[in-house]
Amino acid sequence: MTGQPPSSDSRAAPALALVTGASRGIGRAIALELAAQGLHVAVNYKSNQEAAQQTLAQIEERGGRGELCPFDVTDEAAVNTALDALFARHPRIAVLVNNAGIVADNLFAMMSSQDWRRVTDTSLGGFFNVTKPVIKKMIPHKQGSVVTISSVSGLIGNRGQANYAAAKAGLMGATRALASEVARIGIRVNAVAPGVIQTDMTKDLPLDVLKKIIPMGRCGLPEEVARVVRFLCSDDASYVTGQIISVNGGMV
Ligand code: NDP
Numbered sequence: 376m377t378g379q380p381p382s383s384d385s386r387a388a389p390a391l392a393l394v395t396g397a398s399r400g401i402g403r404a405i406a407l408e409l410a411a412q413g414l415h416v417a418v419n420y421k422s423n424q425e426a427a428q429q430t431l432a433q434i435e436e437r438g439g440r441g442e443l444c445p446f447d448v449t450d451e452a453a454v455n456t457a458l459d460a461l462f463a464r465h466p467r468i469a470v471l472v473n474n475a476g477i478v479a480d481n482l483f484a485m486m487s488s489q490d491w492r493r494v495t496d497t498s499l500g501g502f503f504n505v506t507k508p509v510i511k512k513m514i515p516h517k518q519g520s521v522v523t524i525s526s527v528s529g530l531i532g533n534r535g536q537a538n539y540a541a542a543k544a545g546l547m548g549a550t551r552a553l554a555s556e557v558a559r560i561g562i563r564v565n566a567v568a569p570g571v572i573q574t575d576m577t578k579d580l581p582l583d584v585l586k587k588i589i590p591m592g593r594c595g596l597p598e599e600v601a602r603v604v605r606f607l608c609s610d611d612a613s614y615v616t617g618q619i620i621s622v623n624g625g626m627v
Contacts, residue, residue, distance in 0.1 A: 388415070388465070388467075389413055389414055389415040389440060390414055390415065390465075390467050390468070390469035390470070391414065391415050391416075391417060391461070391465040391467060391468045391469060391470075392406075392409045392410075392414040392415070392416050392417070392468075392469060392470035392471070392472070392608070393416075393417040393419060393444065393458075393461070393468060393470070393471050393472070393505070393509065394406045394409065394416060394417070394418065394419060394472040394474055395419040395448055395472065395473055395474050395475035395501065395505055396419060396420065396421075396448075396474045396475030396476065397416070397418040397419055397420060397427065397430055397474065398418065398419075398420035398421075398423045398424075398426040398427035398429075398430055399420075399423065399426050399430075399574065399575055400572070400574030400575055400576060400597055401474060401524060401569065401572060401574060401597045401600050401601065402419075402430075402472070402474040402475070403426075403429075403430045403433075403597065404596075404597035404598045404600065404601035405472050405474060405597075405600070405601045405604050405605075406418055406430050406434060406441065407430070407433055407434060407437065407439075407601070408598070408601040408602060408604065408605045409470060409472070409604075409605060409608065410434040410437065410439030410440065410441055411437060411439060412605060412608075412609070413439075414469065414470060415440045415441060415442070415465060416434060416439065416440070416441035416442075417441065417442055417443075417444035417461055417465075418430050418431050418434075418441055418442065418443050418444060419444045419445065419446060419448075419475065420443070420445055421445070421446075421447050421448075421475070422445075424443070424445065427443050427445070428443070431443060444457060444461055445457070448475045448497060448500070448501030448504055448505055449496045449497055449500050449501060449504070450504070451503075451504045454504045454505055454508070455504075455508060458505075458508045458509070462512055467516060468509055468512050468513060468519065469518065469519055469520065469608075470519070470520050470521075470522075470608045471505065471506060471509045471519070471520075471521045471522070472521075472522050472523075472524070472604060472608075473501065473502050473505060473506060473521070473522070473523040473524065473546075474523075474524045475497060475498075475501050476497055476498045476501075476524065476526075476539075476542075476543075476576075477493065477494060477497050477498075477576075478494065478536070478539050478576060479493055479494050479538060479539075480535040480536055480539070481535060482534075482535055483537040486537065486538060490538060491537075491538045493538075494538040494539050494542055495538060495541060495542045495545070497542075498539070498542035498543060498545075498546060499542045499545045499546060499549070502523060502546055502549055503549075506521060506523075506553070509521070510553070510557065510562065513557075513562050514557070514560055514562070517560050517561040517562075518561050518562065519561075519562045519563075520562070520563045520564075520565075520607065520608045520612075521550075521553070521562070521563070521564045521565070522564075522565050522566065522567060522604050522607045522608060523546050523549075523550055523564075523565075523566045523567075524566070524567055524569065524600070524604075525543045525544075525546045525547050525550075525566045525567065525568045525619060526539065526540075526543040526568055526569060527568055527569065527570045527571075527621065527623050527626050527627060528540045528543050529542070529543025529544035529545075529546065529547055529568060530544070530547075530568055530619075530621070530627055531626075531627055532544075543568070546566060547566055547568075547619050550564055550565060550566040550617065550619065551617045551619075554616045554617030554618075555617060558616050558617070563607075563612065563613075563615065563616040564616055564617065565607045565612075565615060565616060565617070565618045565619070565620065566618070566619045566620070567600060567603055567604055567607070567619075567620050567621075567622055568619050568620065568621045568622070568623065569595060569600045569621075569622045569623060570589065570594075570595060570621070570622065570623025570624055570626045571585050571589065571594045571595065571623070571624075571626075572594060572595040572596065572597055572599075572600060573594050573595070573596060573597070574597060577594070582594055588626070589623070589624040589625065589626055590624060590625030590626065591624035591625050592624075593624065594624075595622060595623070595624060599622060600622050603620055603622050607620065
């Protein structure tokens, strides 16, 4: 996004925003928010096509534009194939939101190597697999914004989440390093670290108990994360890069 939403110029095709894991939860809210800014949103998901269709339908009901873009962020070859096809249709990518993520919680002593790898491959491996081809596409245009969804867990290290905390903390380091590499080119790279947000990921957690440790006394909504992502993608954040923005009701 460049100040005014790209689609405000009716002669130009709208710029592209790719949101990974946009079929549900926080990713869906981000997709809706970015589409409302005039971006053409590629709605990525892994397997839940029905939910992804609902995201796209909601975008279109609100007058926005987008398309489905399924791939597994852990599969580098599949990512490259899907992105080659996407970039052939939409040569200018303005925004990438790395949102896809999973949890597989367990105490570290009990954690399987498979659960360690599944979680780190999705968040951290997904960041590499998706961001690399996108950044290479942004560099010639000397413009773009990358926002990655980290977590409060990466800041404080939640009990039972060594895999997830490692992945999410790794994303913060990758964000800062990449931001410093591409800042002079005009590409901004930031991360958002949500606290406890009401989505499928948290639906089995004891939210009433968790609320007691959140200073604001409530869980967050996906839309509250999405509005911060929208800000970071906009020209209102033109001098913001390499930052980790917490959206957590005051937890840390
Ligand atoms: P959900 O479980 O509600 O949704 C996860 C999304 O990620 C789905 O769209 C899912 O697709 C997609 N996804 C999962 N694995 C892959 C993969 N390998 N390739 C492509 N897409 C994939 O999660 P949330 O909305 O709660 O979380 C979104 C992000 O926010 C995650 O990174 C999470 O770690 C982070 N976060 C969430 C918090 C919370 O409290 N909810 C707090 C802090 C951070 P499909 O529908 O096809 O399965």
